Amino acid sequence: MNQDNIVIRQEIPSDYAAVEHLTREAFWNVYRPGCLEHYVVHVLRHDPAFVPELDLVMEREGELIGHVLYTRSFITANDGRRIPTMTFGPISIRPDLQRQGLGKYLLDRSMEQAAELGAGALCIEGNLDFYGKSGFVVAGTRGIRYHGEPEQEIVPYFLLKELRPGFLDGVTGVYHTPQGYYVDEAAAEAFDRDFPPKEKKRLPGQLF
Numbered sequence: 001m002n003q004d005n006i007v008i009r010q011e012i013p014s015d016y017a018a019v020e021h022l023t024r025e026a027f028w029n030v031y032r033p034g035c036l037e038h039y040v041v042h043v044l045r046h047d048p049a050f051v052p053e054l055d056l057v058m059e060r061e062g063e064l065i066g067h068v069l070y071t072r073s074f075i076t077a078n079d080g081r082r083i084p085t086m087t088f089g090p091i092s093i094r095p096d097l098q099r100q101g102l103g104k105y106l107l108d109r110s111m112e113q114a115a116e117l118g119a120g121a122l123c124i125e126g127n128l129d130f131y132g133k134s135g136f137v138v139a140g141t142r143g144i145r146y147h148g149e150p151e152q153e154i155v156p157y158f159l160l161k162e163l164r165p166g167f168l169d170g171v172t173g174v175y176h177t178p179q180g181y182y183v184d185e186a187a188a189e190a191f192d193r194d195f196p197p198k199e200k201k202r203l204p205g206q207l208f
């Protein structure tokens with residue numbers, strides 16, 4: 001991948017509309033007919049768990065080509081401790097530029113910044129095919145469970161990565177998705193009406 005002319009910087013308010021548009025384009029009909037993620041981005045910016053320093057846009061020659069944001073999350077450890085983690089997402093690459101290494105580049109650079117900010121580990125829901133290339137493992141294999149899943153269940157989509165080696169040594173417990181990700185679907189529908197009309201399609205591989 002050619003990294004020339006690529007800039008990754010913090011999002012500013014004048015980016016908001018373009019970032020929401022990009023997110024909508026990237027997620028549309030991927031996991032459900034239509035998508036909610038552009039509304040998730042819109043809502044999370046005002047969430048207490050939001051990490052402004054890690055709300056990042058990627059540009060090439062001044063054009064917006066990617067975005068990722070991070071939130072603070074935690075694991076309730078079986079010994080009673082509350083272990084701080086971070087979570088990221090939505091992460092989006094402009095559809096016509098996907099599968100060229102840009103998503104991995106944005107993710108890897110953003111994780112370096114998260115480590116500099118002091119994050120010890122990241123927990124996410126996602127596809128190991130993509131995130132495995134950046135060092136994520138199935139969290140259940142490290143004794144971290146996804147909230148709501150049965151005790152013995154190892155869910156393949158719940159992943160983690162230590163940013164500080166050993167950060168999760170001796171930790172077992174349950175991870176909680178930050179509440180801000182659970183948006184109201186009717187509110188998301190209403191929000192979407194301000195965007196250009198786009199056909200919702202039921203496609204193979206969707207989760208919802």
Ligand SMILES: CC(C)(COP(=O)(O)OP(=O)(O)OC[C@H]1O[C@@H](n2cnc3c(N)ncnc32)[C@H](O)[C@@H]1OP(=O)(O)O)[C@@H](O)C(=O)NCCC(=O)NCCS
Pocket residue numbers: 026027030089090091092093094097098099100101102103104105125126127129130131133
């Ligand atoms: C997911 C996304 C951010 C990845 O960015 P990208 O630039 O397309 O991915 P990269 O080219 O950096 O991928 C690196 C590797 O990860 C894997 N990978 C990437 N996207 C994948 C996908 N959708 N399914 C399976 N593997 C994937 C591939 O192995 C890829 O290498 P390859 O193309 O040489 O096989 C981007 O495709 C996107 O915006 N998708 C729509 C929104 C989305 O699904 N976001 C993530 C939600 S969890």
